[in-house]
Amino acid sequence: GEDVEQSLFLSVREGDSSVINCTYTDSSSTYLYWYKQEPGAGLQLLTYIFSNMDMKQDQRLTVLLNKKDKHLSLRIADTQTGDSAIYFCAAYNFNKFYFGSGTKLNVKP
Amino acid sequence: GAVVSQHPSRVICKSGTSVKIECRSLDFQATTMFWYRQFPKQSLMLMATSNEGSKATYEQGVEKDKFLINHASLTLSTLTVTSAHPEDSSFYICSARDPTSGRGRELFFGEGSRLTVL
Numbered sequence: 180g181e182d183v184e185q186s187l188f189l190s191v192r193e194g195d196s197s198v199i200n201c202t203y204t205d206s207s208s209t210y211l212y213w214y215k216q217e218p219g220a221g222l223q224l225l226t227y228i229f230s231n232m233d234m235k236q237d238q239r240l241t242v243l244l245n246k247k248d249k250h251l252s253l254r255i256a257d258t259q260t261g262d263s264a265i266y267f268c269a270a271y272n273f274n275k276f277y278f279g280s281g282t283k284l285n286v287k288p
Numbered sequence: 289g290a291v292v293s294q295h296p297s298r299v300i301c302k303s304g305t306s307v308k309i310e311c312r313s314l315d316f317q318a319t320t321m322f323w324y325r326q327f328p329k330q331s332l333m334l335m336a337t338s339n340e341g342s343k344a345t346y347e348q349g350v351e352k353d354k355f356l357i358n359h360a361s362l363t364l365s366t367l368t369v370t371s372a373h374p375e376d377s378s379f380y381i382c383s384a385r386d387p388t389s390g391r392g393r394e395l396f397f398g399e400g401s402r403l404t405v406l
Binding site (some may be wrong): 220221222223224265271275276280 | 329
């Protein structure tokens with residue numbers, strides 16, 4: 180199966196950029212995702228990228244994919260306190276979604 | 289995005305009782321639904337995959353007789369925790385997708401259900 184890993188915590192100051200990193204092990208994963216979870220809530224799909232793409236930008240969010248290194252990152256520009264949440268990376272492979280353990284982003288005012 | 293609704297959002301029950309959690313896709317047909325359990329240190333554990341009209345596929349280590357999953361219609365899946373014990377207390381999240389649609393690669397999550405077993 181797929182093994183998805185992310186660091187557990189990230190702390191940034193309001194207005195700075197945040198970069199959350201993720202690695203996965205199975206190169207046959209076709210789609211990679213970023214989800215956001217606020218306290219006590221389910222997961223909200225932020226964005227996803229097809230494995231043959233290198234980059235995807237959506238407003239303040241930029242996803243970079245290095246397929247050779249099996250590395251995915253999510254950059255949040257101009258981070259706001261409302262961006263404080265847990266961010267999950269996920270890989271889609273053979274009809275299953277594999278999730279990382281989540282990165283808790285703390286945005287300091 | 290598509291809407292997946294879970295109910296109840298919070299439930300407290302006594303040890304030994306059974307609890308049912310519902311997961312509904314409100315604006316699309318979910319031929320596949322997934323049930324996850326989230327542990328205190330954030331990680332999501334896939335418990336089972338349910339396909340409409342057939343038996344659920346459980347992940348290794350998940351007791352199928354304890355966690356009963358029914359996906360009787362294209363918009364509803366239920367998870368029943370039978371004879372619940374305090375160690376079953378957790379945050380349970382469902383998710384749904386429709387592989388037959390153009391958005392089949394997107395997985396949509398419910399709001400989660402916090403189960404506390406006393």
